[in-house]
Amino acid sequence: MFCRNCGKELIGNPEICPNCGARPMSGTSFCPNCGAPTTELTEICPKCGARVAGKVVEKAGGAWMPLTAGILYLVAGVPALIFGIVLAVGLGMLGGLIGGLGGIPGVGTIMGAIAVPMIIFAIIAIVGGVFAIRRRIWWLALAGSISVFLAGLPLILPAIFLGIPAIVFTVMGKKHFK
Ligand SMILES: [Zn+2]
Ligand SMILES: [Zn+2]
Incomplete structure (x- = not known):
């Protein structure tokens, strides 16, 4: 230009x-x-x-796209974060029980850690959502939208109905980012 x-x-x-x-x-x-x-x-x-x-x-025109994407991130990211933490604690306790019964230490930690990626993706999604709403740092918003997809992947439907639209709106709304 x-x-x-x-x-x-x-x-x-x-x-x-x-x-x-x-x-x-x-x-x-x-x-x-x-x-x-x-x-x-x-x-x-x-x-x-x-x-x-x-x-x-x-x-x-189209400035609503980053905003919509950002709201999608938060709608997906916040429950994913809560779910991830619940899953981590639940799996950790379950693993601890199994490990305790079998006398194997560390099973609880390993099983709890399975949910950790979901927590990480959820946090990136929430941070990306905040940046998408403020229309700043496009690549961080894109990372957030991909994280929405990845965080929702174990449950499939959130990935399809939240993650994919979040990525599409972020890519299409790129020019509205500062
Ligand atoms: Zn000209
Ligand atoms: Zn000038």
Whole structure:
């Protein structure tokens, strides 16, 4: 893209133009698509045909995606965390009982540890969800959505109905992240 204030070509989507210090989309002097000069009255760039005015409104469309994805993460992540902890404690106690009956130490720890990945994925999902709602750090949000999928995998349905939409919304909503 090009800075709308000074016309410099920018790499990625910086919040602040490194050349002039303004927000790249705040000006009206240049086309953000090709860098051709424009005025504040220009709606369609005469050089490349890109829509110049109304760009902000256009960008707002689909901004619900990261929010929806983030809410999905939390809806999936919080129960997964509780379930994971309950499972860890339950399996740990069960394993301890089995180990105790058989006189084998450490069985409780091993069985309890089986639920640990679920707890870890749930925590990543919750952290990712918070970042998705705030539309920051896209890769962390993506990691969160994949974690929703992985945390839900043992129960299959949460992975399909929460994890996959979370990944899709995060990928589709990428441009709305800062
Ligand atoms: Zn600039
Ligand atoms: Zn243009």
